[in-house]
Structures are given as C-alpha cells and as structure tokens.
Amino acid sequence: MSEKNSLQALFLRPKNWQMDSVKKENVWILSVNVLLVGILLSALMWFGFSRLQYVFMWEHVWYYRINMINGFLMTIVISISSLGLSVLLGIFFGLAQRSRIHMLRIFSRIYIEAIRGTPLLVQILIFFYVIANALGLNNRYVAGILIMSIFSGAYLAEIIRAGVESIGSTQIETARAIGLTKRQTYRFVVFPQVITRVLPPLAGQFASLIKDSSLLSIIAIKEFTLAAREVNANTFSTLESYIPLAIGYLLLTLPISYLTGRLERRYRYET
Template sequence: MTKKWFHCFIRESDREVPSSCPSTLLNAFLVALFILLIFIFSFSRLEYDFHWAGVWAYRVKFVRGLGMTLVLSFFSLIVSFLLGALFALGQKSRFLPFYFFSRFYVEIIRGTPLLVQILVFFYVIADAFHVQNRYVTGVMILSLFAGAYISEIIRAGIDSIGETQLETARSLGLTRFQQYRFIIFPQVFKRIIPPLAGQLVSLIKDSSLLSIISVSEFTLNAQEVNAYTYSTLESYLPLAVGYLLITYPISSLSKKLERTFSYET
C-alpha cells in the first residue's frame, strides 16, 4: 500500500503519469474545492459585505488596464530577448570591453531589486535623457531587467552544448560563425524555449511594479478603482484573477514545452 501511494505521489519523470492514480480532473477539482473552501471560510470570518456594483461600473477600466499590461509585456519580451541574445554573446566574446560590460550589466541587474531599478531609471536616467513617455520608459525598464535573465538563459543553453560537438566542428573546418549557426543555435533555441516561457510569466507579473511611476496598466487601474469606490477587495480580487488568467496558460504551455523539448544529459 505504501509503495503504491509513493508511486502516485512521486513520478520518475515529468513524462510519466501513473495510471493507478486518480484522474487529473478529479485531482484538479479537489484542489480547487479546497482553495475555494479556504476563501469561503476566510471571508465568513471577516464578515465582509461585498459591493460589486460600484466596481462593475469601472469594468472597462479593468479591461483597458489588462490590455495595456499585455502590450507592455509583449514589447518588453521582444526587446529583452534581443538584449539577452546580445549580452549572452557578449559573455562569450573575446573582446574584453564587451565581455566585461556584459558581465557588469548582468550582475548589476540581477543584484538589485526591480523596484529600485524602476525608480533610478525613471527619476535619473530617463529624466537626464528627457524621455517623457512613461510607457516607453516602462518598456525600457522591463526590457533591461528581463534581458539580464534571458542573457543567462541563453548563455546556459550555449554552455550546455557538449564540447565534443564543437571539437568535431572545428576538425571539419567550420568557422566560429558556422559553429554557432549550424550547431549551437539550433540546439540552444530548442532548449531555452521552456525557460523563456517562464520568464514571460515573470515579466507579466513584474509589470505591475510600473504602477509606481503612474503607467496606466492593470495594477494602477485597480488601485484607482479602489480609490474611487472604497471597495478594496472588490478591486483587487479581479486583479488577482486577471493575472492568473494571463499567466496560467503560459505557465502550462511552459511545462508542456519543457516535457516536449526535454533531453537526457
């Protein structure tokens, strides 16, 4: 009996789904029911009287904020991928100034909180270069932040390529550019897709911090609705649900891609 339940709880790999365990739908239902009961119990203890009518009047504001979050995240992902690819190559570069600048950029971004970066970039750098558009500034900040992590993802993907393959390529007379084009990049792209999808989820959630510089995205709009209606829970519950509706499909896709593109080491 113990072995059977241990087999149900602990899988040998992500590809394996034990047939002797309860169905996936039943498990999902039980988990959802448990979470729902926790919320029902919590709200019953609070004795909170919900007033959804006031918040419903601002439903268009929620939709616009959600749309702006998606737009900001989309453009930030594109720019951050380009930056990540550039600085990943910089970390492999033989040109020392480019190498050290790439390392400095990655360590600075990864070593400081995003909130601090937003404040410094907006009130110092953007102001010094007279960048007035808050949305452009927001995309630049998110791109620089995510670019450092994407750079590490790509660099790790490059490092995962076996040295034997590169030695074989060199013995065949392939140039360094040809090695990257025909051997490294095709394999790296397949291996970095799952973590890139995970990075997109983080990027969407991190965009909520742009509300501190008054970028009219999902979180700021929810805060404004709360200020108009004095309905705190009614304003922030749709916010939580909205982020979940965006990130959960991407997170599920990330898991699926991870299983699809998994490889044995």
C-alpha cells in the first residue's frame, strides 16, 4: 500500500499542488521526472539516428562558424529593427480601425486581413520582386526589414485594437465626465493600461518574428537560416548545419517565452 502511494507521489501531481510553495521534495520529484523525460527523448533521437546510419562531421561546420555567427547576429538585427517598426505600424493601424474616417478604417481592415490571410512566403516574394522593384528599393536588407515589419504590424494591430477595446466604456465615460479631452483620455487613461495588457502578447509576437524571419533566406538575405543553408551546400553536412540552427533559434525564443510567462503572471496579479 505504502509502496503504491510513494510511486503515485513520484509521478502524479497531488490535487492541492501549488507551484508557489516549492518545497524541497517537490524539487526532487520534478528533477527525477525531468531526467526521465530527457532519457526518453534521447532514446527516441538515438533510435532515429541509428536507423539513418548518419556519420556526424562537426569539423566541417566548425570551419564555417563565423558565417553562422554572422547570420545569427543578422537575424537579431533584423528581428529587433522589424519589431520597432512593426510596433509603430501596429499602433497606427490598431487605432485606425477605430477612426471616424471611413477610408482609414477600410484601408486598415484590408491591410490586416490581407496580411494575416496570406502566407509570409508569398508576401516576401511579391514585396521584393514587385513592390520593392517598382519603388527602386535595392537594399535587400532594408526590404527584408520592411516586409517583416508590415507582416508583424498586422498582427500587432489586432493585439493593440483588442487591448484598447478591453478598456471598459465606463472608464472612457468617467474620463469625459472629469473633463479630459479625447487626446488626454488616450494619453492618461487608455495607453498606460493597454501597455501592460499587450506586453505579454507583444513578447509572443516578437518570438514569432524571430522564427518567421528565417523565410527571408529565400530572397538571399544572409541571416541565420541562409547561413546554415550555405554551410550545408558547401559541406553536405545537413544535420550538422541545421541542428545548430534550431538551437540558435531556441536560444533567442526561450528567454522571450520565459519573459512572456512572467509578464502574464504579473498582469494577472494586477487585476
């Protein structure tokens, strides 16, 4: 009986489990479980690779490490620049959807639906070969950042619109009653609250942006994914190129994912 109970305690979460009160034995139990999952996954990978009979040649990839690092840095630069620009676009089009001007509202609706409803790959190709060409925009890095900003901006516009709409109408009414102008209402009442509410989805959007920027490799922007593809083309070491690629993206997205979780928890406590 007691043996069965201790097994249960090792593998099953008790009903009154609270993450906040991390006790020593809980930490121990969790580590055992993490270890077991790790062993299970490793076994699965090992099985997969053993069937493949693949010989790893890490030294080939090591030779090209500078290319990989440069690509990694380029991905960071593109993602951060695009994030900045897309926040501006997101705020503009998020608010434009509430505008009194019909054309502005219709335009932002079309923009958001068109971008969210089509694959990024298609958008990159059309923007780069048609629009950027027509505009005489030759720098492919600038074009890449613009494309990613326009893409991400559409998602942010929806996040920001939802954020603004989540501010109750009674608050807007109260702001009017105490004599704030419309502009003051946005500045002192709406925006300060919207910012804390949209921070978690904004962080999530940033993680997506980092991953999605890998598609820019098809227009020969030397970011992380293209660097890995080039290494692969030169060395024929496919897995040795792509495994570091996956790990590199995780290095960027995992901290953001952690941050998102923290922001969400903090916001929950505030309400």
